[in-house]
Amino acid sequence: MLAKHKFLRLFRYYNSQKNPNIKPLRHLICNPLCTATESPELPSWIKSSDTKNLDEDFVIPSLASWVESYKLHDPSLAINISSEKTDTDIDRLSKILKNRYPSPDEVVQALDGSCLSASTGLVEQILRRFSNDLVPAVGVFTWAKTQTGYRHTPEIYNSMVDILGKGKKFDLMWDLVREMDDLNDGYVTLATMGKVMRRLARGGKYDEAVEAFRGLDKFGVTRDAMAMNLLMDALAKEKSVEHAYEVFCEFKDCTPLNVGTFNILIYGWCKARKLEDAERTMDEMKKHGFVPDVVSYTSFIEHYCREKDFRKVDELFMEMQEKGCKPNAVTYTIAMHALGKAKQINEALEVYEKMKSDGCLPDAKFYSSLIFILSKAGRTKDANEIFEDMKKQGVMPDVLTYTTMISFACEHSREEDALKLLQKMEEDSCKPDLKTYAPLLKMCCKKRRMKVLNFLLIHMFRNDVSIDAGTYALLVRGLCLSGKLELACSFFEEMVSKEMVPMNATYKILIEELNKKSLGEAKEQIEKLMSQVKPRESV
DNA sequence: CTAGGGTTAG
Incomplete structure (x- = not known):
């Protein structure tokens, strides 16, 4: 059966969305916890691979009717949903945490003296709000565990593991993983160990990340292709594609491989500007019987874009066509963006035309890039037109689109515009992140707008964005x-x-x-x- | 999270 907290998140999500993006929905629903047979059957579009081009008029009613049938299925949810409205608990809890206690223990003490009670929603929000602030995060996490009738969900454990890893508290992170394992309830999953491996890799502890992978079965997690790809991706992204390659060599004979395995390596080599190694991996891929796909080619295209070798980029587009491999929105975005950054704005716009004539639909990320290069070229008016036009084309601006618009408004010191955009985001239920706030904060400092700065800091806090x-x-x-x-x-x-x-x-x-x-x-x-x-x- | 982010220079 669908875990309760997950249902609540889904409920909140569908309540708040004017423009559904299917990706987070699928992320919420499509995992083993939710696939049990007792749940009302999920709408089939959720599982379909075509996540784009689903329109709002279709998705929202479909989701709403599913949620309604789910409520009938489990009447106790109705109570939880009504208690969702009490957002005073989070305020009271935050107020206590504002005291900046020096240690988690003291946070626990302070909370014990309060009459707050723990709930999944509350703890989730606190962990988001304090994800860069270990003392309150660990304090609340520890306190909640002692509350009767409350139990951390696996997702909350995973968030805590991630927060400890981000704060480089690797010993505490491992302690927590062992604690989860001791619960003997399948709490440690690949999601957990993925965070562990990623944080270790980011902290430069490559060998320890590999060791974590080697010991996966100790926690009942299978060393399958997905796990191996996760580790390799973590290593490759953290500037150590060599370590990723070592892992590949060591495990390729005892782990099933897939196209992704090779694409991670190709991407890593290209990022590290080691083209020969990338090409060698491409050959190896073919030897293993895999056909290079759009992701493989896109990595090479990105490499040549980085080198500003646009002749070579064209050649690759042609090669793709010959091989019957269609470029997608990602491929076009990369090429257009690079041309725009290289001040070849007309050539960049030609990519846009080519994309349209190839029948490839632009998405929000593509439009963000287009807005970015137009603004960068000083064509503010055109950028604004695209921003309006994308909505007419049925593509809603996402956080990156808004961030792009806000950045340029700030850069041109158009304070009002920037703040209006921030407000517009809220109306669109589009959550700002740290990168959205950065240009705004910078502008306030520069123009000595201390009141606005203060407003923004409160805004961030309310939106659970941790500095x-x-x-x-x-x-x-x-x-x-x-x-x-x-x-x-x-x-x-x-x-x-x-x-x-x-x-x-x-x-x-x-x-x-x-x-x-x-x-x-x-x-x-x-x-x-x-x-x-x-x-x-x-x- | 297999690929698309402008970040910390005036």
């Missing part, structure tokens, strides 16, 4: 350049208090500015903080 080290760096730097040193110092302190390691450049600019203004006392304070920063965990 990361990069965003703190942007704030400190921007405020330094605008002479708002007091605020710059307080963000620096906040950053350090979250165990983030400031970059040298961030530290340097702050010290320099404090020196310039002869603020000796504040400078000493910052130096003291910096000396207490724990050096990055190594080996």
Whole structure:
């Protein structure tokens, strides 16, 4: 049967969407937890591979009727749904966390003294809101476990594993994985171990990531093609395609391979500018009886785009045609974007024309790129027209489209436009992310709009967007350049208090500015903080 | 998450 929390998320999702994007829906529904026979049968379009071009008038009623039949199927859900409306718990909980307790234990104590009760929705939201803030995240997670009648879902465990990995707390991360395993309830899945491997790879612990893969069966997870691809992808994306290749060599004879396995390597070699290795992998792929597909070719096209070798890009498009491999929206996006960035705007627009004549439909990401290159070329009016036109074509702007529009509005100091777009996003139920807020924050620093800055910080919090080290760096730097040193110092302190390691450049600019203004006392304070920063965990 | 993101320079 469909897990309750999952149903609730689905419910919230369908309640909030004006323009359904099927991808997250499928992600929500299509997993082993949800495929049991007792559940009302899912609408068939959810499982169909054609996730694009489903229109709203069709999807929403279909989903709504499924949700209704599900409610009948499990009447207890009605109660949960009505309690969804009480968003005061999250506010009260957040207020307590604002006290910035120094350790998770103290968070637990504070929460024990409150009359809050844990629920899946509440914990999920807190973990999102504090995903870059370990003390409150771990505190709430630990506290919720002690609440009677509450049990963490596997997804919440997975989120916590991910948060610990992101914060480089690898020992704690492993402890938690073992704790999940001890529950003996199939809590550790490939989703869990995927996060583990990815975080280890990102932390440069390549060997440990491989070890995690080797030991998958200890947690009852199968070492299949999907698991191996996950590991290889994690390694290849973190600048270590060589490690990915080693994994490939070691396991290729005892693990089933698929096209994806080879594409991950091709992509990795291309990204690392090792074209010969990429070509060798392509040959090896053929030897294994796999035919290069659009993904394989697109990786090569991207490589030549990076090299600005557009003659070679054309050749590859031709080769694809010969081989009967149709380029898709991704392929066209890459080619157009690269031409636009290389200031060959007319050639870029030709790609758009070619795409249309080839019968390939643009998607939101494609339009975002088009808007980006037009704006970059100073053609703001055309960019705006495309932004309006895409909706008429039935493609709703996504977070990247809005971020692109907001970035350029900020770059041209069109404050009002930028904020209106942010508001429009909300109306469209399109959630902003850190990259959406970054240009807005930067603009506020530059123009010394402290009230707007404050508004944005609250906006972020309300949208569960947790500030990361990069965003703190942007704030400190921007405020330094605008002479708002007091605020710059307080963000620096906040950053350090979250165990983030400031970059040298961030530290340097702050010290320099404090020196310039002869603020000796504040400078000493910052130096003291910096000396207490724990050096990055190594080996 | 097998491929498409502009990020931290004036």
